[in-house]
Amino acid sequence: MxxxxxxxxxxxxxxxxxxxxxxxxxxxxxxxxxxxxxxxxxxxxxxxxxxxxxxxxxxxxxxxxxxxxxxxxxxxxxxxxxxxxxxxxxxxxxxxxxxxxxxxxxxxxxxxxxxxxxxxxxxxxxxxxxxxxxxxGLPVLSTLKDLVATGDKVTRIEGVFSGTLSFLFNTFAPASGSSNAQWSAVVTQAKELGYTEPDPRDDLNGMDVARKLTILARLAGLEVSRPDSFPIESLIPAELASLPSSADGISQFMTRLPEFDAQMANIKDAAEKEGKVVRYVGSIDVASKAVKVGLQYFDKDSAIAGLKGSDNIISFYTKRYGANPVIVQGAGAGGxxxxxxxxxxxxxxxxxxx
Known part of the structure; x- marks a missing residue:
């Protein structure tokens, strides 16, 4: 001792x-x-x-x-x-x-x-x-703090911040090959594997990603007032958003989710027509003080498109590192x-x- x-x-x-x-x-x-x-x-x-x-x-x-x-x-x-x-x-x-x-x-x-x-x-x-x-366990905040503390100017932060949403889109719209999986089936699979919260809407509403973006933005010097003070694209169909958070409400949500598979299929197909894939990302533009969370299209050979499983990836674009960002990638969820x-x-x- x-x-x-x-x-x-x-x-x-x-x-x-x-x-x-x-x-x-x-x-x-x-x-x-x-x-x-x-x-x-x-x-x-x-x-x-x-x-x-x-x-x-x-x-x-x-x-x-x-x-x-x-x-x-x-x-x-x-x-x-x-x-x-x-x-x-x-x-x-x-x-x-x-x-x-x-x-x-x-x-x-x-x-x-x-x-x-x-x-x-x-x-x-x-x-x-x-x-x-x-x-x-990824060194995300420590990397950002070190960049700021050593006088580098962070210009943009972008990435996939949710292990759950990473798994959903990597499975639903893989960069290599194609998938005929329905969105509701992928959500069900993620829930059964324990990747989602007990109520998947707690992942699909984007608020968890928004909280992480708020923390990063503040460390980068932006005075973000709250995580709901910037655009957050929810993946919950409007018709299902008001279902109660009870066990019965969750069951109703999962039962009715297939009714909206066509909407997600259309989004995936639109990306495919451009030779791209859709991913759910968060981004911070430090210069314009713009923070947003939602769907974006990415080239199939990009680092974000190539993620596997439920991995996270965070890219820090800075004055010191120029066009090549500092990238932190790996398992971003789990006990x-x-x-x-x-x-x-x-x-x-x-x-x-x-």
Whole structure:
């Protein structure tokens, strides 16, 4: 055990938290006191304890006070997607508690919260790392931050930011060969494989991509007020958008989606006639301050058209790199890779705090 242990408060024990534990336990930095009072091997047992599962989360103020009382530096790891907890980050940061999280809700909420999070971190001399809010374990935010910090001018950011929508279009309109698959069948396949949210409309409405674009745009220097402040093309047929988000509403949506297959087929065919494929992308034009999310056509030999499976690809066009963008590509979704991103952030924070 280090003479200067670091105390960790973890909120959320689900898909991201579980795979992160063995990663941290195997890390060469795990001897720093990260698991003080709770060895990593005991987490699986502890999380299965009935009393732990029955106890609700403490209020944010109470958690912050508890962590601030630790006899050393403390870090909050928020593995949830809870907007209310994210809105409480300033409470932790002002008390000197650093934050590591894949929760994109706070960083893409009102611009005022974004500013308050980072001003609170400065006030409390705490750190904020949120690499996994965009691209899971891919080094997307760190690449952008490095470009900006070294004086490069980012002119445009473009890419496929959703693993779900990447899979849908790579399957529906592959760049190599052709596919006769109906759009509704591909959505059903993605849902059965677990690629979509329980309600596929949460992927098809484009809001998840819009949140990621908001974060990137802000890091690139644009003061985007909210993720709904720019054009977002929804892939939900207007006639089905008002169905309830209940199990019955989801079932109705999936049952009726084939009625609209012709609309998506027409879009695919129109791209084909131009020798192109359709993809769902997000783009940021820094000079014109234009941010948008939606369908675009791409040449079949382009990097975006050639994506496989559910991979993400993000291209950074800058003054320094000219016509050839810096490209980050790979698995951008899933518990294991997101856990890697969170664990990497955590190790970076620990190194800086020591």
């Amino acid at each position: 280090s003479a200067n242990p670091i105390y960790l408060g973890v909120v959320g024990v689900g898909g991201v938290a579980r795979p992160s534990r063995p990663l941290l336990a195997d890390s060469p930095r795990s001897g720093t006191g990260l698991f003080a009072g709770d060895p990593p091997g005991d987490w699986a047992t502890a999380s299965a304890t009935p009393s732990l599962n029955k106890t609700g989360a403490l209020p944010a103020e109470e958690m912050a006070t508890y962590l601030a009382s630790a006899p050393g530096r403390a870090i909050l790891v928020d593995n949830t997607s809870d907007i209310n907890l994210a809105r409480s980050y300033p409470t932790f940061l002002k008390k000197g508690i650093s934050v590591v999280t894949p929760n994109k809700k706070g960083f893409s909420d009102d611009l005022s919260l974004w500013k308050e999070i980072f001003s609170s971190a400065a006030q409390g001399k705490a750190l904020v790392y949120h690499e996994s809010t965009v691209g899971a 294991e890779v997101t856990a890697m991103g969170v664990s990497t952030d955590l190790l970076k924070v620990m190194e800086r705090l020591h």
